[in-house]
Amino acid sequence: MEGCKQHHSRFWKQLLDWARRGGLREFPWRVEREAYRIVVAETIIRRTGADRAVRPYEEFLRRWPSVEALAAEDDLAVAAFFRQLGMPGRGILLRQAAERVVREHAGVFPASRRDLMRLPGVGSYIADAVLCFAYGIPVVPVDAGVARVAERALGLKSRCARPWTDAELRARLCANVPSDCVRVCAYALIDVAALYCRPKAGRCTTCPIGEVCLSLQKGREVRVVPEL
Numbered sequence: 001m002e003g004c005k006q007h008h009s010r011f012w013k014q015l016l017d018w019a020r021r022g023g024l025r026e027f028p029w030r031v032e033r034e035a036y037r038i039v040v041a042e043t044i045i046r047r048t049g050a051d052r053a054v055r056p057y058e059e060f061l062r063r064w065p066s067v068e069a070l071a072a073e074d075d076l077a078v079a080a081f082f083r084q085l086g087m088p089g090r091g092i093l094l095r096q097a098a099e100r101v102v103r104e105h106a107g108v109f110p111a112s113r114r115d116l117m118r119l120p121g122v123g124s125y126i127a128d129a130v131l132c133f134a135y136g137i138p139v140v141p142v143d144a145g146v147a148r149v150a151e152r153a154l155g156l157k158s159r160c161a162r163p164w165t166d167a168e169l170r171a172r173l174c175a176n177v178p179s180d181c182v183r184v185c186a187y188a189l190i191d192v193a194a195l196y197c198r199p200k201a202g203r204c205t206t207c208p209i210g211e212v213c214l215s216l217q218k219g220r221e222v223r224v225v226p227e228l
């Protein structure tokens with residue numbers, strides 16, 4: 001167990017070092033601490049991916065710059081905005097969540113996972129993104145990419161068909177995340193998944209956490225893409 005803890009500490013340190021050397025991708029929502037903006041960004045990213053989310057994110061915030069502005073809008077206008085992203089229903093849920101935050105939480109997104117997940121359209125990933133990126137609480141939002149790195153690099157095997165929904169994997173991944181820099185650690189993990197640890201093959205020879213990756217050490221599971 002102690003060895004496991006030490007391995008996790010080295011994993012987070014490697015991610016952090018890489019982030020501090022300038023490895024992270026830059027997106028406008030990554031400098032935000034306001035929960036509303038985090039929820040808007042993550043709602044859009046879930047559909048478009050981060051690279052294609054910048055324009056709709058900025059456009060959305062020009063139209064509805066605050067949770068109060070969104071709460072006062074009608075469903076159809078927000079649905080029309082989200083229709084261009086292929087998810088009109090998401091827009092309605094987001095507006096309803098804003099209305100609930102204004103009515104029941106005085107316009108402030110709650111800092112509790114349970115309360116966040118009671119909001120329309122807010123699932124496990126978005127709730128954890130708010131806790132982590134807005135409030136700095138030491139949890140990591142787990143999507144398919146993050147779960148993939150956790151399985152390959154840390155050996156956190158999941159029995160679930162969809163490992164990113166596995167509460168045990170999430171708990172074990174979050175257990176040793178450094179509490180004083182959780183935002184950077186989470187962004188680094190997301191970016192390693194997106195840039196290096198791809199679903200079908202890893203760019204393992206240049207991966208910033210290759211030194212601590214169990215799959216790479218054991219020479220198994222990940223078909224390594226040779227760097228050109």
Ligand code: SF4
Pocket residue numbers: 149152153196197198202203204205207208209210213214215216222
């Ligand atoms: S070394 Fe390879 S398998 Fe391990 S985390 Fe990096 S890309 Fe993924």
